[in-house]
Amino acid sequence: MSFSRTRRSRRTALVGGLWHRGSVRVLGGIAALLTVAVAGPGTAAAAEGAGLREVLFVGNNWDGTADVIKSTDDFAKIGRLNVIPDKDRRLAEIYSNPVKLAYFLGIRQTVGEGHDQFVDDMYSTPDGSAAVVSRPSFADVVSIDLATGKINWRFPVSGYRSDHMAVSPDGRRVAVSASTSNTVHVLDIQTGREAGSFKTGDKPHENVFTDGGKYIWNMAIGDVNTALDAPELDSTKGDRRITVVDASTFEEVKVIDMRQRLDAFGRKDMSDAVRPVVFTPDESKLYFQVSFFNGFFEYDVASDKITRMKTLPKNPATSEDRTTWVNDSRHHGISMSPAGDKLCIAGTMDDYATVVDRASLQQAPLVPAAKPYWATVSGDGESCVISESDADQVTAIDFATGRKVVSVPVGDHPQRVRLGHVAANWTGPTAG
Numbered sequence: 001m002s003f004s005r006t007r008r009s010r011r012t013a014l015v016g017g018l019w020h021r022g023s024v025r026v027l028g029g030i031a032a033l034l035t036v037a038v039a040g041p042g043t044a045a046a047a048e049g050a051g052l053r054e055v056l057f058v059g060n061n062w063d064g065t066a067d068v069i070k071s072t073d074d075f076a077k078i079g080r081l082n083v084i085p086d087k088d089r090r091l092a093e094i095y096s097n098p099v100k101l102a103y104f105l106g107i108r109q110t111v112g113e114g115h116d117q118f119v120d121d122m123y124s125t126p127d128g129s130a131a132v133v134s135r136p137s138f139a140d141v142v143s144i145d146l147a148t149g150k151i152n153w154r155f156p157v158s159g160y161r162s163d164h165m166a167v168s169p170d171g172r173r174v175a176v177s178a179s180t181s182n183t184v185h186v187l188d189i190q191t192g193r194e195a196g197s198f199k200t201g202d203k204p205h206e207n208v209f210t211d212g213g214k215y216i217w218n219m220a221i222g223d224v225n226t227a228l229d230a231p232e233l234d235s236t237k238g239d240r241r242i243t244v245v246d247a248s249t250f251e252e253v254k255v256i257d258m259r260q261r262l263d264a265f266g267r268k269d270m271s272d273a274v275r276p277v278v279f280t281p282d283e284s285k286l287y288f289q290v291s292f293f294n295g296f297f298e299y300d301v302a303s304d305k306i307t308r309m310k311t312l313p314k315n316p317a318t319s320e321d322r323t324t325w326v327n328d329s330r331h332h333g334i335s336m337s338p339a340g341d342k343l344c345i346a347g348t349m350d351d352y353a354t355v356v357d358r359a360s361l362q363q364a365p366l367v368p369a370a371k372p373y374w375a376t377v378s379g380d381g382e383s384c385v386i387s388e389s390d391a392d393q394v395t396a397i398d399f400a401t402g403r404k405v406v407s408v409p410v411g412d413h414p415q416r417v418r419l420g421h422v423a424a425n426w427t428g429p430t431a432g
Contacts, residue, residue: 052128052421054379060411064118067410071379075408079428083133090138103160124420126171134162149429153192166207177204196250202238218243221273229322240273265306281340291328310361315350333375337399344384346372353386355402364402376417387414
C-alpha cells in the first residue's frame with residue numbers, strides 16, 4: 001500500500017465501528033454471565049419470505065440522508081431517505097432558544113467541523129415499515145415512515161445531543177445515548193415512549209443489548225473534544241467506563257473500568273476510553289479500541305484480564321499531533337466475521353482498513369480508504385463493510401482474502417452503517 005492524502009479535507013467527526021453479530025458472554029463481577037444475541041448473517045431468506053428485503057442503511061451525517069443499499073453482492077443503491085423532513089421546524093425552535101442555539105453551533109464547530117450533524121445512527125423496525133434515527137444536532141430520535149417519508153414520532157433526549165443507539169434482539173426497544181447529560185434513554189421502537197433510562201460515565205457513546213435483551217452495556221468515552229490530549233493529561237478526560245444495567249429495571253449491574261486492566265497489562269500510557277468493541281462467537285473474548293491508539297486490545301472475560309495487544313501500521317503522512325485526530329481517535333471501527341476467525345479494522349486517521357487473523361493477529365494487506373469511519377458485516381457475512389467518510393462511499397472488503405470487493409458512492413460524510421429491512425419492492429418514500 002502506498003500512503004497518500006487524497007481526501008478533499010482533513011475533517012473531524014465522531015467515529016465508531018460496531019455491528020455486533022453473534023452472542024456475547026461477559027462476567028458480572030467475575031462470575032455473573034451475560035450473553036448478547038442480535039440478528040446476524042443468514043436472516044435475509046427469512047426476511048424475503050415475509051415480504052421484506054435485507055439491506056444496509058448508510059447514514060450520511062452532513063447530508064441528513066440515509067442511503068439504502070443491497071446488503072450483499074454489488075451493494076448497489078436501492079433508494080434514499082430524507083431523515084430531516086422537519087428541518088425548518090427544528091431550526092426555528094433552536095434559534096428561538098439561546099441555550100439550544102449555543103449547543104447547536106458548538107456541535108457544528110467541533111465534532112461537525114463546520115457542518116451540522118443530522119444523522120448519527122439508525123435502525124429499521126422489525127416489520128421494515130420505519131427507520132429510527134438519532135439526530136445529534138437536533139438532540140432527538142425520530143421514527144420515519146419508509147413508505148411516506150413522514151415522521152411517526154419524535155423523542156427529544158435529555159441535554160443537547162443524541163448519539164449511538166442499539167436495538168434489542170426482539171426489535172421492540174431502542175437505546176440511545178444522550179451525550180451531554182450522561183444518560184441512556186430506552187424507548188419503545190413503535191411508539192417512541194420511554195421505557196426507562198439510566199446514568200453512565202461521561203459522554204455515553206456505544207450501546208449493546210446482551211443476554212437476549214436482559215442487559216444493556218454502555219461505553220462512556222469521556223471528553224474527546226478537549227485539546228488536553230497529552231498522555232500525562234489523560235485523567236482530565238473525565239469518567240470513562242462501561243456501565244452494565246438490567247434492561248427491565250435499569251438498575252446498575254456492573255461497572256468495568258479498563259484503566260485497572262490496562263495498568264495491570266503494563267500499558268499505563270494508554271487511554272482507558274473504550275471505543276468500538278466486538279465479541280467472539282464463543283463469548284470468551286472482547287476486542288476493543290481506545291483513544292489515540294493505532295491498534296486494539298484483547299480482553300479475556302473469564303479471567304477479567306487484557307491478554308493481547310495488536311499494534312497496526314502508522315501512515316507516515318498522518319500528523320503525530322494528537323489534537324488533530326478525530327475526537328481523540330486514531331483507529332476507530334471494528335467488526336468480526338461470523339465464524340469469529342477474522343477481525344476487520346478501520347484505520348481512521350491512517351487512511352486504510354485491514355483484515356486481521358484473530359488467532360495469529362497477523363494482518364492482511366492494507367486497503368487504502370479515506371478516513372474509514374465505521375466497520376460492519378455484510379448480510380451474507382462474507383464481507384466487512386466500511387464507510388469512507390472523506391470519499392463519500394462505502395467499501396466492501398472480503399474477509400477471506402482481505403482484499404477490496406467494491407466501493408459504492410453515497411452521500412456527504414457517511415458514518416454509521418447498519419443492517420436492516422425494507423419492503424421487498426421499496427425504492428424510496430413516495431412523499432416527505
